Amino acid sequence: MSLLADFPISLIVLCSGLVLVLVGLWGMLTQRNMIRMIIGFSLTDTGIHMVMVSIGYVTGGTAPIINDAVPMADAVNRVVDPVPSALVLTAIVIGLGVTAVMLSFAVRIYKARGTLMIDECTESKG
Amino acid sequence: MIKRIFIFMMLALMAVVFFNLATNYTENTELSKLGHYYADNGPRELGAPNLVTAVVVTYRGLDTLGEVTVLFISAAGVGLLLRRTRRKEDDEDLEQGDREEETAGVHKPASEIVETATELLLPMVILFGIYVFLNGHLSPGGGFQGGAIIASGTMFLLLALPESHISRLMIAVIESLSGFSYVIVGVLGVVLAGGFLDNRIMDLGAYGTLFSAGAIPLIYVFVGLKVGFELSAVLDRFRKEDTGPL
Numbered sequence: 001m002s003l004l005a006d007f008p009i010s011l012i013v014l015c016s017g018l019v020l021v022l023v024g025l026w027g028m029l030t031q032r033n034m035i036r037m038i039i040g041f042s043l044t045d046t047g048i049h050m051v052m053v054s055i056g057y058v059t060g061g062t063a064p065i066i067n068d069a070v071p072m073a074d075a076v077n078r079v080v081d082p083v084p085s086a087l088v089l090t091a092i093v094i095g096l097g098v099t100a101v102m103l104s105f106a107v108r109i110y111k112a113r114g115t116l117m118i119d120e121c122t123e124s125k126g
Numbered sequence: 127m128i129k130r131i132f133i134f135m136m137l138a139l140m141a142v143v144f145f146n147l148a149t150n151y152t153e154n155t156e157l158s159k160l161g162h163y164y165a166d167n168g169p170r171e172l173g174a175p176n177l178v179t180a181v182v183v184t185y186r187g188l189d190t191l192g193e194v195t196v197l198f199i200s201a202a203g204v205g206l207l208l209r210r211t212r213r214k215e216d217d218e219d220l221e222q223g224d225r226e227e228e229t230a231g232v233h234k235p236a237s238e239i240v241e242t243a244t245e246l247l248l249p250m251v252i253l254f255g256i257y258v259f260l261n262g263h264l265s266p267g268g269g270f271q272g273g274a275i276i277a278s279g280t281m282f283l284l285l286a287l288p289e290s291h292i293s294r295l296m297i298a299v300i301e302s303l304s305g306f307s308y309v310i311v312g313v314l315g316v317v318l319a320g321g322f323l324d325n326r327i328m329d330l331g332a333y334g335t336l337f338s339a340g341a342i343p344l345i346y347v348f349v350g351l352k353v354g355f356e357l358s359a360v361l362d363r364f365r366k367e368d369t370g371p372l
Contacts, residue, residue: 021140072170100360
């Protein structure tokens with residue numbers, strides 16, 4: 001219990017999210033394979049979502065859905081912030097769209113060049 | 127080498143920033159002002175028990191329309207990048223042999239177990255997706271989640287029965303119609319209620335039932351259909367490029 005008080009759940013989620021952002025950035029900057037760079041982007045994306053969700057957490061809060069457990073009159077004191085959750089919902093979908101476009105670029109480059117290594121794609125035209 | 131050091135330094139600096147963020151983090155003990163307003167007035171004003179849905183569909187409905195637009199543009203971009211018009215000379219490269227081999231591998235028919243399981247499970251997956259977006263205002267879920275579940279059903283179909291045909295015309299028609307209806311519902315909000323995408327154009331209904339919260343279920347049906355078919359089209363594009371006849 002004391003451990004939980006020192007490291008509340010939102011702090012754990014926040015730290016995991018920040019670590020994921022760093023790992024993803026490292027992947028995007030150091031890897032030369034395009035698929036790995038896209039994986040790095042996805043990791044960063046997920047890390048940012050985790051950071052946003054953890055910032056919206058309110059101590060002792062539950063999911064922002066009014067039901068038997070959360071009466072409407074008391075909702076203000078019982079739920080976590082719905083705004084970051086809604087923002088993350090949007091961000092997940094946008095991230096998915098961006099990843100799909102990146103992957104289709106990778107497919108196109110592979111078809112044109114026969115390689116996924118970014119070092120071999122130095123010409124601007126081809 | 128210089129580049130490596132530079133990357134390492136940048137990551138180290140980021141780590142310092144993040145470390146400061148994490149050590150100075152204190153958990154919120156109460157909602158932000160905006161969150162407080164939404165939690166206080168959302169269920170009463172809009173009749174939607176799920177506050178995230180209330181924020182996504184109504185309070186921030188315009189942002190969601192933008193989000194759907196971004197998804198549409200990315201699906202269109204994928205469609206454009208992976209379109210199948212290929213000139214003859216492209217096919218004469220060394221990959222030809224590989225591709226034939228690949229295609230031959232994919233066209234091996236699925237076993238009877240896989241086929242039967244697909245026929246049994248696919249309707250359930252689709253039904254679950256529909257359930258999730260119809261109940262988006264009552265329970266965790268909504269148009270995007272339901273749409274993603276429907277797209278996972280398409281993924282399932284494409285993996286289990288790679289030769290199955292998905293009508294591109296049907297996808298285009300349903301997607302355009304639902305996107306169009308979404309905007310129409312939004313404009314009706316301006317005419318009949320308080321503003322663009324206001325859900326009170328319809329009767330709010332009995333709180334907590336399926337047909338309640340005004341236009342929210344209607345909007346989520348359109349969003350769910352649009353997202354589901356859009357993602358299905360994206361998956362279909364990724365398949366066609368690899369296995370389709372040239």
